[in-house]
Amino acid sequence: MKVVVVGCTHAGTAAVKNILASHPDAEVTVFERNDNISFLSCGIALYVGGVVKDPAGLFYSNPEELTSLGASVNMEHDVTNIDTDNKKVTAKDLKTNEEKVIDYDKLVVTTGSWPIIPPIKGIKSKNVLLCKNYNQANQIIEKAKDAKKVVVVGGGYIGIELVEAFAESGKQVTLIDGLSRILNKYLDQPFTDLLEKELVDRGVTLALGENVNEFVADETGAVTKVVTPSNEFDADMVILCVGFRPNTDLLKDKVDMLPSGAIKVNEYMQSSNPDIFSAGDSTVVHYNPTGQHQYIPLATNAVRQGMLVGKNLVEQKVKYRGTQGTSGLYLFGWTIGSTGLTKESAALNGIDVNVTVIEDNYRPEFMPTTEKILMEIVSEKGTNKILGAQFLSKYDITQSANTLSVAIQNNMTLEDLALQDFFFQPHFDRPWNYLNILAQAALEEAE
Template identity: 45%
Template sequence: MKVIIVGSTHAGTAAARQILTRHPETEVTIYERNDNISFVSSGIYLYLTGVIQHLEDMFYATPQDLIKLGAQVKTQHNVLRIDTTQKTVQVANMLTGAVFIDHYDKLIMTTGSSVVVPPIMGIDHEKVLLCKNYQQAQQLYQSLQAGQHVAIVGAGYMGTELAESYASMGHQVTLFHSHEQILNNYLGPEMANAAAELLRDHDVDVHLNERVTGFATSDADRLLVETAQGDYEVDLAVVCAGFMPNTELLRGQVAMDRHGAILINDYVQTSNPDIYAAGDACMVNFNPTGQPAYTPLATNALRQGALAGINVFGNLHPYMGTQATSAMQLFDHTMATTGLTLGAAQKKKLPVRHAVYQGNWRPAYMPTTAKVTIDLVYDYQNRHLLGAQFWSRHDIAQAANTISVMIQNQNTIDDLAYVDMFFQPNFDQPFNYLNLVGQLAVKQEYQYGNQTPRVTARGNWQ
């Protein structure tokens, strides 16, 4: 069988590894328009601050790794057209200019995403940079000079992390966000406010509800950032306005959502049975709502890519979906999130309530401890867990993984309240903080008059 993989992102690399490990006789050709593969963009801010010494360490794999497995890896080859009827791809060799046709039996679309370039006047200014791929990371690093004033446009994950990076290096940082809170897709307003205050405590000038409308050269030959509230003179701006799927090659040939992300089934298969999609090019099956969602995360890409590599040989391993679990280290605090925030659930008009727990992660009699805040979101009708957000000086990121599994398994607040978790004073309270937030939610439902616990069924013990 001949499999063509378009784009050697995390997903494409994972797909190739699965195919060639399980079925080494398969003919696998990978077309990648860059001269590198599988760059970990989420590590850019760590490279800027020197936590990671070499940008090249941020590659998930090298072409040679896949060649050793038996793949034909064609870097600097741009796929110009896909004909799903004839099952062909038209490819241009970017070094020689030669254009040729290749055929496939199965095709895996792993073209990833690109940074959204908002329609802002002057966005192409030489002092305005983007942040996503290897080349852009190099530009960011090369632009660094001591004591700069840096404007960050957009306070999602990437923008917030970059604000921390530049501030920790001693730069003056102004962070612009068009919403009323930072990290609005990941946190509720209370935790987001805490994160914004932490940024301000480290001298980041946070501007909320302020949309950047233009860039220009100032009279002093610096960069002018223009907003409806005023103009700001800076040395450099980095735009972090989100991501959009790279799916133009399949427009009109497979089913997509209105933003151009490819729709997939439970086997990461598109509406065309011979084409699979994985990673930022496609939607995810989002378990908290049971509906497709666009969630461009490396973890989703790796899982979907591996499953594409398995399922091109038949419907062998279903995709379990995702809770979009993620975490961030922000100065001396950890933020983690999984599933829905309260605001996101309310926008979808789900029957939701939330319980907010605050307490020490381990007993006060220990030499040190720290406060943990947990915002637990649940469906008050069936009591299923829908999401949780965490904030603490203590590293509580792995707790988000626990709630992620429980959401996937459709566990309830009653399950969470008394699920078995160990106690040892070095590590937690007699009841783990996850138990405690579950118990708080159960108590809250009793106060609302909803006194019918729903616990996941177990075997009968004799």
Template identity: 55%
Template sequence: MKVVIIGSTHAGTATIKSIKSHYPEAEIDVYEKNDNVSFLSCGIALTVQGEVKNIEDLFYSSPEILRDLGANIHMEHEVTAVDTANKTVTVTDLTTQTVTTVSYDKLVATTGSWPVVPPIPGIEDERIVLSKNYTHAKALISYANDPKIRRVVIIGGGYIGTELVEAFNVKGREVTLIDNQPTVLNRYFDDAFTKNVADLFTAHGVTVATGQLVQSFENTPEAVIVKTDQSEFAADLVVMSVGFRPNTQLFAGQLDMMPNGALLVNDYMQTSQPDVYAAGDSVAVHYNPTGENAYIPLATNAVRQGTLIGYNLVKPTVKYMGTQSTSGLKLYDLNMASSGLTEAHAKELGLDAASLTMTDNFRPEFMSSTAPVLMTITWEKTTQRILGVQLQSKYDISQSANTASVAIQNRMTLTDLAFVDMLFQPWFDRPFNYLNLLAQAALAQADKTDA
């Protein structure tokens, strides 16, 4: 069985390992246009601020490791065409420019994503950079350690953007965050949470310019002038972080896609061509809170999907469970995590949703210390099915987001979460865990509304 894999970051690397585990006799050819594999881009900001000392530590595999597994790894080889009808790919060796045509029995598309680069006048300036891959990371680290780089503008207030704000701020730079949304982290958290983030940034000297749309860049020898519909900001460095789009141009007209180009797959990671599998940032995921397809590029989705391809390569064996888009971040001493939908996002998608926000300490007040947890739960009104949970605290609430993810995955209701069995020990929590208390308060609100 001849398997061709296009791309080898998270999904591709996981696919290689899984196929070789389940079908060691499979002949695998991997074509990767870059000179590295398995780079953890989520560690870029940590390296910029100095938490991670060596950028090379962000690689968890290598061409040599994958070759030792028995895969044929072709680095700096770009697949320029795919013919799914005749089961061939056209490959260019980027070093020699040699072009070859390769046949396959099974094809795996793990082509990933690329940052959105809006067509803003002046954006071609070399001082306007991206944050995605190893090359970008090295450039950002160099800028962070260059004393001539004093003023940094981050455009985009999602996870990557906000983490880079903290990273450059910790390095002593003058940082401005611009986002066209009314708040930072708008899609992931409600206003009570995002206001805390904005206040935290402001307290650390960061300029937060939300609700502003970048309209142009003026390129002068001294600075890039970022012009919004309301203000102007001078920068020595601008980082664009406004989202990602799937790299799927190779499959246009051949495989079923979402409007944005994300490949559609079934429960076994097969595309509309059964011998073509796909995983990672190039793929639409099954989003459990809505039951629909969505584009959610996360490394967690990529490694799960890639691993499942190895199980399902010959016959449907293990279903993809879908995702709740569970994620988290730490900004200074503030921990944040979420799973599923906010109420606003749920209503945008046509769900009849309600939510409740409350604060409670994670463990009893009689302990020598405790910490408040700000938390929100969102549910579907008609069924009381849990749609989302948001958490924020100086206490580490990350594993509670994982608990919420399981609850959403299993379509649990407010009653289920209100009274599910959790441990009690004063070092760790209260007689009712704070997730129990959150669901109980929501249940009381829902019952009062229905009465």
């Protein structure tokens, strides 16, 4: 069995390892455009901020490991065509320009995503940078050495983490986002209000509800200003973090996709062509809170889907369990966790929900210290089925997002969580765990 894997970051690496583990006789050929694999881009801000000293730790595999497992790994090779009718892949060696044509029985498309690059005047100015891969991370670090005024465009997780890293290193930082709140995909307003205040208190300039009209450059072509409809911001360096799009042009009109280009797959990771599998940022996920296909580019989704490609390559064995889009963030001492629907995303999906927000201590007041937790739970009206939750505290409550992710995936209700058995130990929690208390408060409001 000949297997060709196109793209080898998280999903591709997981797919190759599991294909060779499950099918040791498979002839696996890998094509990767970059000179590295398995880069944890979620660690870029930590690398930029100096928390991660050795970038080697941001890679959990390498071409040599995959080769030792039995794969034929072709680095710095760009796949230029996929002939799905004749099952052939054409790839060009970026160092020699030599072309190769490889036959396949099964094709695995793990081509990932690429940053969205808006059509803004001056966007090709020097020092207007993207933030996705290892080479870009190194470029940001190099340019940041001389930069004093940094503008970050995009208030999602990557943008916010970069804002923190630059602010901590003494840069003058401006954050611009077209929406009125930071982290709007993950958190509702009570949480973002608190975090926005923290950013301002740390000296960060917020320009929310503002789109970039133009990047102004000097006579050398280097960016000097970022212009919005109502203001101008000086900049030595700009980082674009406005989102990602699937890298799936090779299969356009050859398999079913969402309008975004994300490849549709069944619960065994097969596309509409059963011999073509897809996983990771190039692929849809089944979003459990709504029961719909959705595009959520996360490393957690990628490694799970990649593993399932290996399990299901020959026969349908293990079903995808779907995702809640669960995520965590550490920002200026705050720990933040979220899972499932927010109040805003529920409304966008036309789902009628109850939303309860409370604050409580994570452990008894008789202990020497405790910390407040701001908590929210989103539940379906009428059924009380849990659809989402958010947590924020100086105490590390991020694992609570994982707990609620399990609750959502297993269709638990507020009643289930209100009476769920959790241990009590004064060092860690109260006789009623704070998750019990949150669900009990939600039940009272739902009555």
